[in-house]
Amino acid sequence: MTSQGNTALKTTQDAPQSDIAVSVRNVSKIYGGAIHALNDMTLDFPRGQLTSLLGPSGCGKTTLLKIIGGLLDQTSGEILVNGKPVDGPGPDRAFVFQDFALMPWASVIRNVAFGLELRGVAKSEREAVAEKYIAAVGLSGFEKQYPHELSGGMRQRVGLARALSVNADVLLLDEPFSAVDEQTRRKFQEDLLALVENEKKTFIFVTHSIEEAVYVSDQIALLLARPSRVSEIIKPDIDRSISPDALRRDPVYLDTVERIWSSLRSYVE
Amino acid sequence: MKLFGYKLPMMSSLLIWAVLWEIVGQLDMTILLPPLSAILAKMIEIVPTTSFLSAFGVTARAFLVGTGFAVAIGIPVGVLMGKSVLIDRLLLPWVNMFLSAPLTALVPVLMVLFGIGEQTVIITTALFAIWIIVLDTRAGVKQISSSLVEMAHSFGASSFQAFFKIYIWAALPEILAGVRIGFIRAVKGVIIGQLLVSVVGFGRLFELYSANFLMEHFWALLLVLFFAAFTLAEGLGYLERKVDYYAASRAP
Numbered sequence: 001m002t003s004q005g006n007t008a009l010k011t012t013q014d015a016p017q018s019d020i021a022v023s024v025r026n027v028s029k030i031y032g033g034a035i036h037a038l039n040d041m042t043l044d045f046p047r048g049q050l051t052s053l054l055g056p057s058g059c060g061k062t063t064l065l066k067i068i069g070g071l072l073d074q075t076s077g078e079i080l081v082n083g084k085p086v087d088g089p090g091p092d093r094a095f096v097f098q099d100f101a102l103m104p105w106a107s108v109i110r111n112v113a114f115g116l117e118l119r120g121v122a123k124s125e126r127e128a129v130a131e132k133y134i135a136a137v138g139l140s141g142f143e144k145q146y147p148h149e150l151s152g153g154m155r156q157r158v159g160l161a162r163a164l165s166v167n168a169d170v171l172l173l174d175e176p177f178s179a180v181d182e183q184t185r186r187k188f189q190e191d192l193l194a195l196v197e198n199e200k201k202t203f204i205f206v207t208h209s210i211e212e213a214v215y216v217s218d219q220i221a222l223l224l225a226r227p228s229r230v231s232e233i234i235k236p237d238i239d240r241s242i243s244p245d246a247l248r249r250d251p252v253y254l255d256t257v258e259r260i261w262s263s264l265r266s267y268v269e
Numbered sequence: 270m271k272l273f274g275y276k277l278p279m280m281s282s283l284l285i286w287a288v289l290w291e292i293v294g295q296l297d298m299t300i301l302l303p304p305l306s307a308i309l310a311k312m313i314e315i316v317p318t319t320s321f322l323s324a325f326g327v328t329a330r331a332f333l334v335g336t337g338f339a340v341a342i343g344i345p346v347g348v349l350m351g352k353s354v355l356i357d358r359l360l361l362p363w364v365n366m367f368l369s370a371p372l373t374a375l376v377p378v379l380m381v382l383f384g385i386g387e388q389t390v391i392i393t394t395a396l397f398a399i400w401i402i403v404l405d406t407r408a409g410v411k412q413i414s415s416s417l418v419e420m421a422h423s424f425g426a427s428s429f430q431a432f433f434k435i436y437i438w439a440a441l442p443e444i445l446a447g448v449r450i451g452f453i454r455a456v457k458g459v460i461i462g463q464l465l466v467s468v469v470g471f472g473r474l475f476e477l478y479s480a481n482f483l484m485e486h487f488w489a490l491l492l493v494l495f496f497a498a499f500t501l502a503e504g505l506g507y508l509e510r511k512v513d514y515y516a517a518s519r520a521p
Contacts (some may be wrong), residue, residue: 070423089422090425094424095419095420095424098416099414099416103417103435103439114424114434115424117434118421119425162424166424
């Protein structure tokens with residue numbers, strides 16, 4: 001991935017690499033002066049790993065992701081990316097949206113290259129990058145198609161390729177597979193594991209599916225609501241070298257799912 | 270449309286009215302309505318004359334400049350109103366008021382403000398067109414999915430880039446509908462302006478023909494105007510249908 005001599009792909013930070021890519025420090029978010037969406041939350045996201053934010057609806061997981069992405073402002077506290085406080089969106093983070101957020105009037109390749117287009121990268125250069133990532137998400141041959149000609153799963157692959165092509169250190173995924181059917185979803189999860197392995201990026205992944213979180217995550221932050229808090233950090237100790245099918249029957253995998261469910265059940269009841 | 274199993278050609282209703290018009294005209298019932306054939310003959314006669322062509326030029330220029338202003342100001346204002354609740358609250362009452370206001374009654378006021386000249390005609394034309402363009406653009410921007418806007422923001426789009434790369438395109442079907450209706454209103458606007466203000470161009474010809482009861486001339490001019498407006502509206506309608514698939518595919 002780094003062999004490409006492309007200026008558009010140059011990483012934006014030269015600071016010494018710590019093990020923590022994103023650090024959330026005492027962040028609170030209050031809507032309309034009364035609704036506490038987040039309450040003094042502190043959480044670290046290790047570099048090069050996939051961390052899931054898992055929890056019932058209303059626990060503030062999407063709010064936290066949007067604050068990290070700079071799409072929402074926190075009421076207090078700070079977000080550090082590579083040790084530097086951030087305010088607003090930046091080239092060090094890229095977002096993948098739940099409803100894909102593709103431009104219906106633009107072809108796949110223009111959608112994927114859009115982040116680079118906004119930065120003023122020349123057309124031939126940005127399309128070369130886009131083509132590479134379209135291939136990486138398995139959409140070669142669909143470059144000239146329009147979003148309405150693609151299935152839901154394929155549209156989300158376009159969204160993923162768009163986030164990858166700006167070469168941000170941190171990828172923020174907001175329930176990316178929730179609008180995708182079950183079979184596609186499983187294939188997608190497997191591909192995501194391969195991407196985490198190959199891209200050496202930090203992934204922050206919001207989901208409400210326990211199975212999905214356990215399957216794809218290096219670390220799971222279990223969030224609870226009222227008051228919103230991090231109730232537990234779980235690191236599923238799963239051997240990822242075994243096949244996906246064996247993994248889904250792996251006792252450690254099943255035990256972790258069960259353990260999270262029992263924590264959540266006491267909360268739901 | 271089909272009648273007795275035969276497929277009727279497009280605009281066959283126009284043919285029926287044309288025949289009826291011809292009959293009434295030939296019966297010589299009123300001076301106001303000469304036969305259609307005589308009007309068409311008059312049209313062929315007067316269109317190539319220099320006085321007609323220069324009048325056409327004056328009117329076309331006032332129309333194009335006026336609608337140009339209406340589009341260039343109306344679309345950004347509509348986008349701003351769709352984006353910002355504050356600006357929307359501030360401007361919406363005025364836009365709605367001017368949309369239904371009898372603008373013709375305003376023309377004398379405009380004459381006091383801007384003088385008796387082409388400038389006032391252009392402003393009148395723009396005022397006829399702009400309000401519906403603003404309102405339709407605003408409606409188009411209001412339905413843009415918030416995640417598309419967040420997407421542009423998160424990938425670092427400036428306000429300028431967001432306007433030209435997201436808002437305009439995402440609201441394009443509504444914007445084109447507004448521009449089409451605005452242009453049809455502007456045809457009225459430019460003639461009213463020319464009749465009331467400086468008495469130039471087609472306005473002067475209308476005045477001249479009706480004052481002298483030259484009804485063949487009058488109807489010939491009206492037909493020319495009608496065809497011009499019709500062609501314009503159809504052209505924009507064609508563009509609108511081409512981008513229509515957005516409406517189906519842009520819903521999240």
